[in-house]
Amino acid sequence: DIQMTQSPSSLSASVGDRVTITCRASQSISRYLNWYQQKPGKAPKLLIYAASSLESGVPSRFSGSGSGTDFTLTISSLQPEDFATYYCQQSYVTPRTFGQGTKVEIK
Amino acid sequence: EVQLVQSGAEVKKPGESLKISCEGSGYTFTSYWIGWVRQMPGKGLEWMGIIYPGDSDTRYSPSFQGQVTFSVDKSISTAYLQWSSLKASDTAMYYCARQSLRSGPPIDYWGQGTLVTVSS
Numbered sequence: 001d002i003q004m005t006q007s008p009s010s011l012s013a014s015v016g017d018r019v020t021i022t023c024r025a026s027q028s029i030s031r032y033l034n035w036y037q038q039k040p041g042k043a044p045k046l047l048i049y050a051a052s053s054l055e056s057g058v059p060s061r062f063s064g065s066g067s068g069t070d071f072t073l074t075i076s077s078l079q080p081e082d083f084a085t086y087y088c089q090q091s092y093v094t095p096r097t098f099g100q101g102t103k104v105e106i107k
Numbered sequence: 108e109v110q111l112v113q114s115g116a117e118v119k120k121p122g123e124s125l126k127i128s129c130e131g132s133g134y135t136f137t138s139y140w141i142g143w144v145r146q147m148p149g150k151g152l153e154w155m156g157i158i159y160p161g162d163s164d165t166r167y168s169p170s171f172q173g174q175v176t177f178s179v180d181k182s183i184s185t186a187y188l189q190w191s192s193l194k195a196s197d198t199a200m201y202y203c204a205r206q207s208l209r210s211g212p213p214i215d216y217w218g219q220g221t222l223v224t225v226s227s
Contacts, residue, residue: 001168001169032211034211034213034214036152036214038152043202043217043218043219043220044144044152044202044214044217045217046213046214046215049207049209049210049211049212049213050209050210050211050213053209053210055213055215085151087151087152089152089154089213089214091211091212091213094156094157094166094168095154095156095166095168095169095170096142096154096157097154098151098152098153098154099151100151101151101152
């Protein structure tokens with residue numbers, strides 16, 4: 001299985017901050033990398049697919065980059081509704097493994 | 108509007124069997140892979156596997172192979188996840204999710220989740 005490792009596991013940030021979350025794959029996955037946001041008690045929501053494509057309806061403050069083994073999710077200016085847990089997922093091969101998650105909390 | 112509607116919460120005893128469901132609507136059910144994702148209490152997302160409703164082609168994660176069974180009933184656009192003998196460690200939220208046809212492919216729609224509690 002391909003292992004996906006996110007860092008940090010959690011972070012504290014203020015509204016308006018620029019936030020960066022990284023995701024590393026244990027082997028190359030080309031650009032087959034997706035990002036999801038999950039709020040407590042809710043199903044996850046797709047933010048970014050194919051490493052850098054913004055899902056329809058997702059605010060442009062969210063962006064993704066990377067290829068191969070190293071990927072980044074950036075929130076350019078953190079908003080109150082962005083406090084949540086973020087997961088990366090590789091869709092290069094099955095099993096389509098998720099990272100362990102990054103919880104973004106209010107400072 | 109695409110929707111995945113899952114069956115309600117279940118409370119079961121160890122050793123019992125269970126089948127939960129996920130009904131798709133608003134799209135051609137047989138044309139998209141449906142996946143299952145486990146989330147244990149307070150933990151992250153775990154990809155269990157996928158099934159293609161068109162021909163029931165199934166891919167299980169090695170972590171779940173032999174522990175669960177996926178199936179579909181095309182006539183009612185419904186996918187199922189079942190256990191033959193539940194364990195306490197099966198206690199979790201289970202999500203069904205549609206795999207997009209886009210490059211990736213990402214999961215673009217999720218069910219609301221079914222909470223399964225296994226306790227004696």
